[in-house]
Amino acid sequence: MRSPLPSCSASETGRAVEAALSVDHAGGRSILRRQHVGYPLHVTRGFYLDALRPDLLTLYLQSASGGLYAGDRIALDLAVARDAAFHLTTQAATVVHDRRGIGAVQRQTVNVDTNAFCAITTDPYVLFPGASLALETTAVVAANAVLCVADGFAMHDPRANGRAFAEFSSRLRIVRPDGRLLLQDAGRISGDELHGALGARTASASLVLIAPLDQLPPLQTLQQVADKSGALAGASAAPNEAGIVLRILAPDGGALSRAMDAAFHVAAQAALGVKLARRRK
Template sequence: MRSLPLSSSAFDSGRSAEAHLAADLAGGRTVLRRQHVGYPFHVTRGFYLDAARPELLTLYLQSASGGLYAGDRLKLDVDVAANAAFHLTTQASTVVHDGREAGTLQQQSITVGPGAFCAIASDPCVLFPGADLCLDTIATVAEDAVLFLADGFAVHDPRQAGRPFASFSSRLRILRPDGRVLLLDRGSIRGNEARAGSLGDMAAAATVVLIAPPDKLPDVGTLGQIVDGFGCLSGASPAPNQAGLVMRILAPDGGTLARGLEAAFHVAGRAALGSDLVRRRK
């Protein structure tokens, strides 16, 4: 989820919003045991799309606002209980507007219980000129659980004025329930660096992190081949501490990147759950 309340006034210091979702396995299906979703967040009813995995709940987290604005602060808290299977995605890409020196912050806190499957696969953010976005995520994952996490961005200048976005940065921490650190990942890129060629001739980038036991991981070569088949340029390597794998993806535009991320989700889902998942309509 990448959207916050409308905050387009030059005198508005930004808005704060939180969403809390707790998924649990009950009666052979994953259900929302608890949810607190205030404006501008909105969740539709849950969808059970996969006949082969009837317990898998897919939820679309939506927003009534027009994107992310200067000074906006968003927090998403997701808790997936033992043996539950939960997929959270967005309805579309979210525009990130000019940060006006205040920037935009999104925080995510994720807990994945024993034997659970959790996929948080947001569509890429669209960075408008002046956008200044920071993603800060902490996830606690049980030893035998699976977490698929994807975040990315695409650059867009709707007026073709040649003005770059300000900055995109990401901080990710993956822990075990006992507090042991599995992975720390930090990165940032400024708009003028991207325009100068840091992304090559690409205009979109993403990171996919897959935390899983070895027997629930896809083949790295197959994963890269499928993602690249959608027009992306990817590279994957084992995550530290034998925690899983990390993939970086470049793409010429946001649409291509979104299709590559969708493909990565399906490859990871098949490896973790043992069956092909149907396409999620948006």
């Protein structure tokens, strides 16, 4: 799941936040045509970081809050128009606090039009003891468009008292404009289950790349760059010849971030045909 938007409310009922971004292609580059982003969310100015793809717009989505709190409900609506190229990322990891009886939910709807490129890469969510986070994404992707979605989480127990996060769940549904289902991926795990299943590994992520077959990297290459970053990765073909799904396990959030970043750059290079610049954070 996959909205990278944190909220600032620490009240019992949480905060309901809605955001919308619309990206068009005009004048030889991609531009942010429309934005609706209210407090505590903040959108930086757009950056054009890639000399070999000067049309590619990169946007950092920031928060003025201390993370996600109990009861937060966050929604993002993102539309990337025909021929546009867009990368949405976060400025840092997002802390998810104790759910206090009610978890946080982030919902995202994405529409990627003909010949467009859209990447949404979120820095890991840091799950504090008792935290509960549900990520839900629905995307409509044209047949010759590219969508890359990457997100993950890391456990963190700042007081070292042996408490784990309560629950993390993720649901991703991707369809064609005619409604044909390409991929549906869902999972749920508790902190106690994660400890039992993975031992010393406390961080996990997924990268899903939806693209035409000739714009996909070799599975082995994706796995190798993640492994070299200190993680353990496995890649497989997505159903319906839709693309690639990469799973990553790591000993901590730092190793997970490095692996996710390396995998994103391999995926983007295959999809766009050029090597992208590093995104400074």
